[in-house]
Amino acid sequence: MAEWNGTIAKITLPTPFAVGDVNVYAVKGDRLALFDVGPKTDEAWDLLKYQLSELGLVPEDIEMVVLTHDHPDHAGLLDYFPKSLEVYGHPLNERWINRTDEFMAAHDRFYLGLFTEFGIPETYQKLAGQLKKSLKYSCSRSLTGEIMEGDRVPGLPDWQVIETPGHAQSHITLYREQDGVLIAGDHILAHISPNPLLEPPIAKGIERPRPQLQYNRSLAKLRDYPAGLVYTGHGANVSRLPELIERRLTRQHERAMSVKKMLEDGPKTVFDLCRQLFPAAFERELGLTLSETAGQVDYLLSLGEIEPVQDGKIKYFKIR
Template sequence: MAEWKNQIAKITLPTPFAVGDVNIYLIKGDRLTLVDAGPKTEEAWESLKFQLAGLGLTPEDIEQVILTHDHPDHAGLLDYFPDSLEVFGHYLNERWINRTEEFLEEHDRFYLGLFTEFGIPQQYLRMAGQLKKSLKYSCHRSLTRTLSEGDRLPGLAGWKVIETPGHAQSHISLYREEDGVLLAGDHILAHISPNPLLEPPLIAGGERPKPQLQYNVSLKKLRDYPIDLVYTGHGAEVRKLPQLIDRRLERQHDRAMHVKEMLNERPKTVFELCRELFPKAFERELGLTLSETVGQLDYLLSLDEIESYDDGNVMYYRSKRGVGRG
């Protein structure tokens, strides 16, 4: 059951996703604020109402919502709230939570182009259009106002925004300066490293974001803050954040070096690497496993450990120091 601790109440809601339950948060201030909203399901809505009742509240008591990012398990239930409720978040939420047909068409074109570049066989190309299937659990809302780096949170004295892109391009974390509390969304999780997910560029035809590199920068950025306690989007709270950051960066580097070793024998496509890295999961979770694979390649390219080249429409990657270099 939810309870108040230092003006914050953690509410855990069920989701239809493999990640399991999602954490959302109430913050007391001049305005009662909900941070994230959960997925658009009746089960999540009933659970939210039940836990609010345990705090002596109803959904109508919530005066504003702040989104840490746009993913459906964090934004979907906005559709259950009245249109008059104010919603704040990074401007890059907008294209996902207030989707247009133009954006959805560009979404499919982007992934179909990536699938070709990644060397994905013909029988899997149909899955490019299926990568947006989780959006049925998202909302159709618009932001009331946007938030960006250093902004103070409306109605919440002492809180400010830290931009933490990587897991999502729209991702922000919320920091309370007086006691070093961070509401980190999915940027920090206790037991797993969040997957930095591929997204279409903001401008159609532009260079795609490199979320793994962004995520690493965002992790290092948090070292500059005296953070004592992290409330996470899934699972338990985190303390000793600098140590966790060091472990995450080290493990990600080790994973990338393993990918480099896989390229020593011969050049490979993203799909070939993805299938080797995730032999049981790549078909079931193609979007997630491709994001992980590409993230390691982007990282290795940034270190000049590997190189890429075009073979027709397909991109190949090879080690610069491995025996398979052509």
């Protein structure tokens, strides 16, 4: 049952994704806000209404939404709210929640280029369509206002914005200094490490982001904030953040080293490594498994443990 814990109420909604339920939060201040909204499905909408009613609220009472990031399971349900509802988030949400033809064309070109570079054989190129399948649960909305590093949330001045890119380029974490409470979206999850999703460059002509490296930096950044309770985007709350940060960073390093080991029998492409890491899942979840693999490769490159070998348009990696 949804209930207030001070000024915050956790609401859990179903999603059509493998990750399972998503958490969104009603937050009271000068105004009443929802931090994230859920995926665009009738089930999520019904359960949101039901849990709001347990809090004595109806959707019309919500005055504004704050997005931790743009992913469909967090932002899609915006389409069920009136167009007049105010939506705040990092400016990089916009390209994903309000997808233009131009962005989608650039998106497709970007992934096709990556598929070639990653050494994905033609027979698997048809799986490129999969990458967009989750967008049908997303919304078609525009931000009312942009919030960035150090900003206070409009109408909720207790809440401060910390930019935490990695899982998404748009990702922010909200921090309440007086009691160290964090609303962390998918940046901090109790049981799993979020996927460092590959995204097109944020501007034309620049290199793609390196989301695993960003994620590690964003994790380390939270060491500077005396954190109490962390409200997460999926699953349980986290109460011991410093330990979780160290555990995640250590585990990712170990995982990268096991990927390096796979190169002992010769140079491999990202796709070779992906199939070896995820033999059962790579066809079903190509986008996620490629992102995870490319993340480990980017990390090993950053440490100088491996180096690229270009063969035409295909990139192989070998131990240095």
